[in-house]
Amino acid sequence: LQFLYFIGPSHRQMTVTLMDKLSASMGKSRDSSEVTLFLLDVGKFGEPELRTKGQYVSASLYNQGVEITFTIPPSSSGSCNLTAVHVYSSGTEPFQPCTIPTLCEYTELTSSEIVSTYGEPSRKGGGGSTNIWIEYGNFSNTTLSVQFELNSTSWDDRDAKVKSVCFF
Numbered sequence: 001l002q003f004l005y006f007i008g009p010s011h012r013q014m015t016v017t018l019m020d021k022l023s024a025s026m027g028k029s030r031d032s033s034e035v036t037l038f039l040l041d042v043g044k045f046g047e048p049e050l051r052t053k054g055q056y057v058s059a060s061l062y063n064q065g066v067e068i069t070f071t072i073p074p075s076s077s078g079s080c081n082l083t084a085v086h087v088y089s090s091g092t093e094p095f096q097p098c099t100i101p102t103l104c105e106y107t108e109l110t111s112s113e114i115v116s117t118y119g120e121p122s123r124k125g126g127g128g129s130t131n132i133w134i135e136y137g138n139f140s141n142t143t144l145s146v147q148f149e150l151n152s153t154s155w156d157d158r159d160a161k162v163k164s165v166c167f168f
Contacts, residue, residue, distance in 0.1 A: 018042075018102040022085060022167060023142040029079040030070055038082075042066065045100050056083070065089070065098035065107075084168040089151075092164055106165045111150050112158040127155055131163060144168070 021038040028034050048059035048068070057080055059068040065088040070080035088095040089107035098104040114134060115121070121134035122145075132150050139146040144167050152160035 018100075019140075019142070023144050025082050026144055026168065027081055027083075029081055031079045035082050039068075042068065042100065060095075061100075062094055063096050064100055065092075065095045066100055066103060067095070084166055087165045087167070089162050089164060103165075106146075106148070107162045109148070109162050110158070111148075111152070111160040114148055114162075126150075127153055129153060132157075132160065139167075 018038070018041050021034070021041060024034040025032070025038040042061070045064045045066075046061050048061050051058055051060070052072070055072050055074075057070045057072060059070075061067070067086040067088075068082070069084040069086070071083045072080050085103075087098045087100075087103045087107055090097045098107050109117070111132075111134070118136055118140070122137045123135040124133065126132035126149075130153060132152055132155055133147055134150070135145065135147040137145045147166045147168070148162050149164045149166070150157075150160040151163045154160075
């Protein structure tokens with residue numbers, strides 16, 4: 001399914017931030033102008049590897065530490081919709097640490113920095129044998145939700161570093 005296209009660095013510079021483009025794109029059709037603008041910015045960092053698994057198509061930029069996920073509609077009609085953008089820190093095979101400015105800054109935080117910056121999370125989970133995670137709806141006054149997975153299984157670890165961030 002070669003339906004994603006990425007245009008190189010010759011595209012026009014926009015004053016809208018990458019996070020604004022991501023927020024405007026989430027849930028929209030792959031063919032929408034919002035998703036196209038987001039993909040133009042991300043695409044200048046490398047060519048993704050595309051793979052389909054069940055109802056999802058992922059565009060993985062392994063060397064840039066980013067994976068973009070689209071949901072395939074149940075019928076053959078219609079376009080895929082942007083479902084999630086995963087941003088990886090170190091230690092998440094096969095991804096290298098994120099290299100895309102703006103997205104990377106979220107992978108450099110600790111659990112205490114996240115809570116002091118964004119307040120108490122909407123949801124949280126994990127611990128014991130699984131990594132802990134915290135989630136925010138309407139993240140940073142946007143329509144995005146975000147989940148931070150931390151490199152710890154203990155809620156007592158206030159300096160746990162981010163393992164991955166999922167915007168959805």
